[in-house]
Structure formats: C-alpha cells, structure tokens
Amino acid sequence: MAIRNIREYGDEVLTKKCKEVKEMTPRIKELIEDMLETMYEANGVGLAAPQVGVLKRIVVIDVTGEDPYILINPRIVESSGEQVGQEGCLSVPGKSGQVTRPDYVKAVALDVNMKPIEVEGTELLARAICHELDHLDGHLYVEKVEGPLQDVKAEDEED
Ligand code: NI
Numbered sequence: 272m273a274i275r276n277i278r279e280y281g282d283e284v285l286t287k288k289c290k291e292v293k294e295m296t297p298r299i300k301e302l303i304e305d306m307l308e309t310m311y312e313a314n315g316v317g318l319a320a321p322q323v324g325v326l327k328r329i330v331v332i333d334v335t336g337e338d339p340y341i342l343i344n345p346r347i348v349e350s351s352g353e354q355v356g357q358e359g360c361l362s363v364p365g366k367s368g369q370v371t372r373p374d375y376v377k378a379v380a381l382d383v384n385m386k387p388i389e390v391e392g393t394e395l396l397a398r399a400i401c402h403e404l405d406h407l408d409g410h411l412y413v414e415k416v417e418g419p420l421q422d423v424k425a426e427d428e429e430d
Pocket of ligand 1: 359360361362402403406
C-alpha cells in the first residue's frame with residue numbers, strides 16, 4: 272500500500288470522464304487499497320480515482336471512520352429531499368462552500384469482487400455519494416457552490 276499524490280483543482284485529470292471497470296485486477300485492487308490509505312491519511316471522508324490521477328469509475332467513502340464503502344461503477348438510482356450544507360474536497364485544499372444536495376440517495380455499484388451492491392444514505396453519506404460520483408464525470412463541487420468559497424482551518428475535515 273502507498274499514499275498517492277492527490278491532484279488539485281486546475282489539474283486537467285479532474286475534468287475528465289472516467290471509464291467503467293470491466294474486471295478486477297491486482298493492479299486495481301492495489302489502487303483501491305492506496306485510495307483508502309490516501310483518504311484516511313488526508314482525513315477525508317471520500318476519494319475518487321481521478322483525484323489520484325486514475326480515470327476509472329471507482330470511489331471510496333467513509334463518513335464514520337470505521338467501515339469504508341468501496342464503489343465500483345457506481346450509479347445513483349434514486350434520490351429525494353434536499354440538504355444545504357458546507358462541502359469541501361481534498362482536491363481543493365483549505366476551502367469549503369455551500370452546496371445543495373439531495374438528502375437521500377440510493378446508489379448501485381459493484382464491490383471489490385465485482386458483485387452488485389446497493390448503498391443507501393442520508394445526510395453526510397448522501398452528500399458524499401453525490402460529491403464523489405460527480406468526480407467520475409469530471410465535476411467538482413466548486414461548480415455547484417452557492418456564494419463564495421470560504422477558507423477552512425487546517426484541522427477541519429474535508430471530503
Ligand atoms: Ni472531492
């Protein structure tokens with residue numbers, strides 16, 4: 272396992288559409304392990320593969336710090352409600368901004384064994400799913416931010 276370099280706002284790789292994962296390989300398993308390690312090391316609650324420079328549809332999310340979701344080829348199939356809150360991104364260090372997201376989302380994806388899984392989330396998990404899936408289509412939360420980006424203190428968590 273290794274910590275990978277997190278790409279930052281302005282890096283072209285963050286604007287690209289990612290490709291579906293067709294089969295699990297040792298290399299992709301290693302990528303996922305590295306993504307988890309990189310996310311935890313940066314105190315993030317989510318990380319998408321393009322943030323470490325890999326254009327594959329893979330995200331890791333852990334809003335509790337205990338049990339990560341690993342989502343391959345994820346897709347939101349249901350969403351409802353609305354939440355307004357502060358959002359940050361490891362690719363936009365030191366900043367946060369207000370973004371409106373659904374308050375509930377259901378996503379389907381594949382797990383590390385390429386078996387179908389379903390993830391339902393509300394509040395922060397719903398927000399994290401939306402945020403990370405946006406990365407897979409080359410979108411950052413800063414495109415959706417309402418009002419100015421704000422400076423955050425270093426000890427605040429970012430996703
Ligand atoms: Ni992000």
